[in-house]
Amino acid sequence: xxxxxxxxxxxxxxxxxxxxxxxxxxxxxxSPVRGCMVIKPHGYAxxxxxxxxxxxxxxxxxHQNAYFPLFIPVSCLEQEAKxxxxxxxxxxxxxxxxxxxxPDGKLIPTGKLEExxxxxxxxxxxxxxxxxxxxxxxxxxxxxxxxxxxxxRWEMRPRxxxxxxxxxxxxxxxxxxxxEEAIEETLRMIDVYATFAxxxxxxxxxxxxxxxxxxxxxxxxxxxxxxxxxxxxALQAGTSHFLGQNFAKGQGIKFQNxxxxxxxxxTTSWGVSTRLIxxxxxxxxxxxxxxxxxxxAPQHVVxxxxxxxxxxxxxxxxxxxxxERELRTQTFAEEPVRSxxxxxxxxxxxxxxxxxxxxxxxxxxxxxxxxxxxxxxxxRRDRGPKEREAVPLGxxxxxxxxxxxxxQQGLFEKARAFRDARTEHLDSxxxxxxxxxxxxxxxxxxxxxxxxxxxxxxxxxxLDPLKVTVRCIPMEGxxxxxxxxxxxxxxxGRSVLARAY
RNA sequence: CGGGGCGUGGCGCAGACUGGCUAGCGCGCUUGACUGGGGGUCAAGAGGUCGCAGGUUCAAAUCCUGUCGCCCCGACCA
Numbered sequence: 001x002x003x004x005x006x007x008x009x010x011x012x013x014x015x016x017x018x019x020x021x022x023x024x025x026x027x028x029x030x031s032p033v034r035g036c037m038v039i040k041p042h043g044y045a046x047x048x049x050x051x052x053x054x055x056x057x058x059x060x061x062x063h064q065n066a067y068f069p070l071f072i073p074v075s076c077l078e079q080e081a082k083x084x085x086x087x088x089x090x091x092x093x094x095x096x097x098x099x100x101x102x103p104d105g106k107l108i109p110t111g112k113l114e115e116x117x118x119x120x121x122x123x124x125x126x127x128x129x130x131x132x133x134x135x136x137x138x139x140x141x142x143x144x145x146x147x148x149x150x151x152x153r154w155e156m157r158p159r160x161x162x163x164x165x166x167x168x169x170x171x172x173x174x175x176x177x178x179x180e181e182a183i184e185e186t187l188r189m190i191d192v193y194a195t196f197a198x199x200x201x202x203x204x205x206x207x208x209x210x211x212x213x214x215x216x217x218x219x220x221x222x223x224x225x226x227x228x229x230x231x232x233x234a235l236q237a238g239t240s241h242f243l244g245q246n247f248a249k250g251q252g253i254k255f256q257n258x259x260x261x262x263x264x265x266x267t268t269s270w271g272v273s274t275r276l277i278x279x280x281x282x283x284x285x286x287x288x289x290x291x292x293x294x295x296x297a298p299q300h301v302v303x304x305x306x307x308x309x310x311x312x313x314x315x316x317x318x319x320x321x322x323x324e325r326e327l328r329t330q331t332f333a334e335e336p337v338r339s340x341x342x343x344x345x346x347x348x349x350x351x352x353x354x355x356x357x358x359x360x361x362x363x364x365x366x367x368x369x370x371x372x373x374x375x376x377x378x379x380r381r382d383r384g385p386k387e388r389e390a391v392p393l394g395x396x397x398x399x400x401x402x403x404x405x406x407x408q409q410g411l412f413e414k415a416r417a418f419r420d421a422r423t424e425h426l427d428s429x430x431x432x433x434x435x436x437x438x439x440x441x442x443x444x445x446x447x448x449x450x451x452x453x454x455x456x457x458x459x460x461x462x463l464d465p466l467k468v469t470v471r472c473i474p475m476e477g478x479x480x481x482x483x484x485x486x487x488x489x490x491x492x493g494r495s496v497l498a499r500a501y
Numbered sequence: 502c503g504g505g506g507c508g509u510g511g512c513g514c515a516g517a518c519u520g521g522c523u524a525g526c527g528c529g530c531u532u533g534a535c536u537g538g539g540g541g542u543c544a545a546g547a548g549g550u551c552g553c554a555g556g557u558u559c560a561a562a563u564c565c566u567g568u569c570g571c572c573c574c575g576a577c578c579a
Contacts, residue, residue, distance in 0.1 A: 005540085034571085090578075122579070156577045163578070216579060224579095239579065271579080306538055349539035367538060377538080388538095 035158035035165030086217020161278030232446030290359030306367035422447030
């Protein structure tokens, strides 16, 4: 057996390592449809955890869920010029509504549609069309709606979880009476994402507005959270857009204010997707496979009964069931501790490694030897695969919540230390070019650079050959005004530059 | 769309240049035995229209033509 469960290792071939982790953890696999993945039960269970937590946060900030159609009439999409320009190149289009069997046994599309339908790449336009009908008075505002949905973007180069042709996400769409209120909403939701990323995914993020060239098509302002992956590249993990009145004007989303004057609404939209699963993998996993932060782990604890005979098996299983009952009374992150007993009749070593590769935070091995000693053998996924600790039976359940908390915190601290160690403050073009040229040659030195740059084409022109982009202008830890290293223009603070996924 | 590569049991590959007996190998799978705090050992099995279509030939995984699909690099990318 190789020294690590995943081959190649991160250092050897990072992109291939990523694919192998996805495979070994049984998160997803390639489907017969180009660019589209099948999300397998373990991957979907992680998504359900994320959904559950986020959905609670959306409700707590006053939002309601609804559902809008998958298909968007082309005419509907046409109403915001920049938006069309941004998405037209990557839309799947439905032109027919029937199949006929040809003499040679092939199915031929017939029944051409009067107006083609676009499979939604995002739903601003179809939702806006409905809001235009629903909103008449200032009393109808704000409208605060979220939908959980799938969307399709015909990307050139798909990558499992990170950029798939079809993906799952949530999209919030809100309409407000004032600019201030809409901006406040935009910021509130990027904060929700940042909190979720750091608290639940244990993934430190940099939060801030994007430069004009990186904005969502049709937005006045786009805020993102940016995380650093273990190869030093940035991953945009969530976005919140202040759409101004652009969509409202395009689609006639109007209301009468209390003075009886007709005004256009101010709208926002915000979303996170199954890309977050990719983000978690690339933030925490190691050369033995997936490492899951306990808050989003489908199971916190897996019990592994070890027995040689049927008699031993029933004895050991009874002990597992008893401990599991005790464990259910414990809470972690305000929920009962989640556990399972893996009593499958497969080889012990295979079983252990499967759970390591799937990232279960705690493994508990119980054999007759343990029972005789009155202990269980506890292993943590954030420690080496062979490390284990004997914990007295009577103390086990009560200790689990604190250990889970320790793992959750430890993963966050480790990821933050990694990011900080690979973050530089740079103050000249030469230093920026040198930093990213080095990073390209040697990915163990790639990372983020905090640099004063203006939102200007000259900056983009300098960064393009380095394949580097301005990720965002950090809102926190960034209080020193300066001058742009390219244009000499004054800037309010540094921007984060990086190569990105 | 440009450049390169690849389609052979579930997965990874060999065989192709120089056509020739029942198409091999590793992993995985099934069954049994020995095992048993570790992804073990031994034995016996199951599983393949060699991407698809046409052609050349006594004979095609192998040669020719066409076609479909996938991967990598680039262009592109909330």
